[in-house]
Amino acid sequence: MQTSRPSRTKEEVVKDFRTAEILDAARRVIGELGFADASMERIALEAGVAKGTLYRYFESKESLLAHALEHAHRDMITRSRAATQRVRAYRDKLREAVRAVLEYSAEHQAFYQALLERPDLSIDRESVVARTLTKNFEEYIRFVSGLLTRGARSGEFRPVDPRRGAQFLIEIIRSLLRERLADRKPPDVDSDVETIIDFYLHGVGAGGLE
Amino acid sequence: MQTSRPSRTKEEVVKDFRTAEILDAARRVIGELGFADASMERIALEAGVAKGTLYRYFESKESLLAHALEHAHRDMITRSRAATQRVRAYRDKLREAVRAVLEYSAEHQAFYQALLERPDLSIDRESVVARTLTKNFEEYIRFVSGLLTRGARSGEFRPVDPRRGAQFLIEIIRSLLRERLADRKPPDVDSDVETIIDFYLHGVGAGGLE
Amino acid sequence: MQTSRPSRTKEEVVKDFRTAEILDAARRVIGELGFADASMERIALEAGVAKGTLYRYFESKESLLAHALEHAHRDMITRSRAATQRVRAYRDKLREAVRAVLEYSAEHQAFYQALLERPDLSIDRESVVARTLTKNFEEYIRFVSGLLTRGARSGEFRPVDPRRGAQFLIEIIRSLLRERLADRKPPDVDSDVETIIDFYLHGVGAGGLE
Amino acid sequence: MQTSRPSRTKEEVVKDFRTAEILDAARRVIGELGFADASMERIALEAGVAKGTLYRYFESKESLLAHALEHAHRDMITRSRAATQRVRAYRDKLREAVRAVLEYSAEHQAFYQALLERPDLSIDRESVVARTLTKNFEEYIRFVSGLLTRGARSGEFRPVDPRRGAQFLIEIIRSLLRERLADRKPPDVDSDVETIIDFYLHGVGAGGLE
């Protein structure tokens, strides 16, 4: 009467569930305290498990943090891709990608900064966390620069170096994100999306010859 | 013929020299290992002094790091201001400010990132270091937004929110900086300056209606 | 037949046992080296645990020392009270209180001095340890001066200032204690008790007019 | 014209003067902060000399503290002896000795406690300081017990163990001293002298049989 041998045993399901719980807890703790003060103790507390349990799911703190980043990154990039597919024009795709990021961040608060973070002063540069950040960052860069490349081909964008262009967009988003996170009552997402897109498309120049 | 105003005793000169040596050592260590792993032990080693000696010059690790940031920030902003005064047009002022930052960073490598850094995931958010970063960042924001405001009045720039505009520029510079720092052989500064200015003034839009 | 109220889990029992072990180790170390040289390292060694373990039981060195004092003080005052209740006459109560102290100290050696110690030259005067000493000392003062007051009312004692009288008794005890502790073979307790009581009741005067 | 070769050269006089200055400074610092917090830095500051200078006069911190104790002890015992010689009766001698101590302590405040201090919890027991304290204490004990012995021979005192009797007196004095030092406005010396002498001669007993 048992269901036809599921591809995953009950143990595996439980394990995956716990893993996700822990990663979420890590996300919350990092968001609240920052990387530097996110201790295993605190993460365990937040996850409602014992400290030792964390080591049954992750081999080290480094690994746990790296997975937490990866986890959130997956979430975010999935949303971004989905959002861009709902519209046609590349300007609109860009707009929706920006909106997806801002919305995601609104849900996950401060932690989110780390997603677009690069290997930074704060983190041991040889570390797994650093490599994960770099990898995630690169993936997002490729995603955005893909939009730019195809948008340039379609004539909607100037033919700028797409990698550079993508980087710039990401930085601008992060900058605005930071403000939003600092604000107790940030403006609504739409208005910030427009600010970014307007600036990103037209720059600050008055339009005359340079 | 010698001036009768010694103004600084030999001891003061020596003290200032040592202070600068330590700050430079700190700058190198932070550049190499990041904030999180910059220990007093390591800084002392780099400076060629004993651990205890650091405490003759700075009352705590926090204070030392904060001063290292401040020290570099002063250098950089001084250069930026000077550079902008050598030219008239606001677009040129902007260009020279960007160049000053890139050049300064070329000399001080990775540490430099911290200068434009804001209180970040890596750093205890209540700390003196965090406050110093915020202060420095705010000062640079005011400097750039001053340029934007006056440039807008002169008709060279669109009337965007100057604080936002300044933030965006700084983020773009940081983004490029990061690439330069990662590159073993970064392109020459002029070319990167043009990339930034071009993007910053015109955006990536093709120019049609949005 | 067994009680159904476990009241304390096995973990709590173990915890209490360890706590007591550590406090005893601290007591020995303080007794051996004095407060000033009682380091956490040394206490951990004496207790047979790692340095870090101490911090699972006490939040700081101060707290550990303060609890060690408190721990021993509780022991001692409990015994003193019990001893005084076994006899009627106030002179006898006094005698038994003195005996309790001397006996207790015989068991706990040098550390014991600290129990009757007041915030002293050796200890940071604002510290928790200092406050604990003061508190303990005051409690003992009240206990003794209670005996004096009631004994005076019963006509057994002269109506001296009871607080002063209590202080004097404690100091006399301490003085004798010190000798006992210094001696490898102190005289038996009874004889010292009589010495104290005799002196305390009659003074050194020959009895004529002053 | 120079005075006929003084027994001490000018250098020696200066040296002795400096030595005394430093010892006084140490006395003040110990009185203010206690032994545990009396650092060489602080003593040098108080004495108005450089830290290194202290080591020209004393070979170590230990030695300096021991000499400071010795120095103050000499002062005090000299006064006590002188005071006892101004009167005949042993009860009066005792009274004057007590008064000398209280008066001396009024001048030198908290530091004074250390004079009657015995090797204590606070101090490394093998140390020079500990040995100095013991020595000083013993000397004072001998002084007082001499009074008691001779007073007993003259019939003024009961024939108690003179060493014990001396100890008890010293402890009683210390106890009162402590109160005086804690009080912002201690009662006048005379009244405390009488309290001590009254208690010391007659005890607290009501006079009936024990």
Added chain:
DNA sequence: CATGAATGAGGCTTCATTCAT
């Protein structure tokens, strides 16, 4: 002789990791 900058041993405390239950 005097100075005070420099030293470095040693003290307190934190926290990632291990392991017996």
Added chain:
DNA sequence: TATGAATGAAGCCTCATTCAT
């Protein structure tokens, strides 16, 4: 498998002592 007590390396800081000037 989960726990959390125990561990000890490593970090920050203090201060007695030394020594070049």
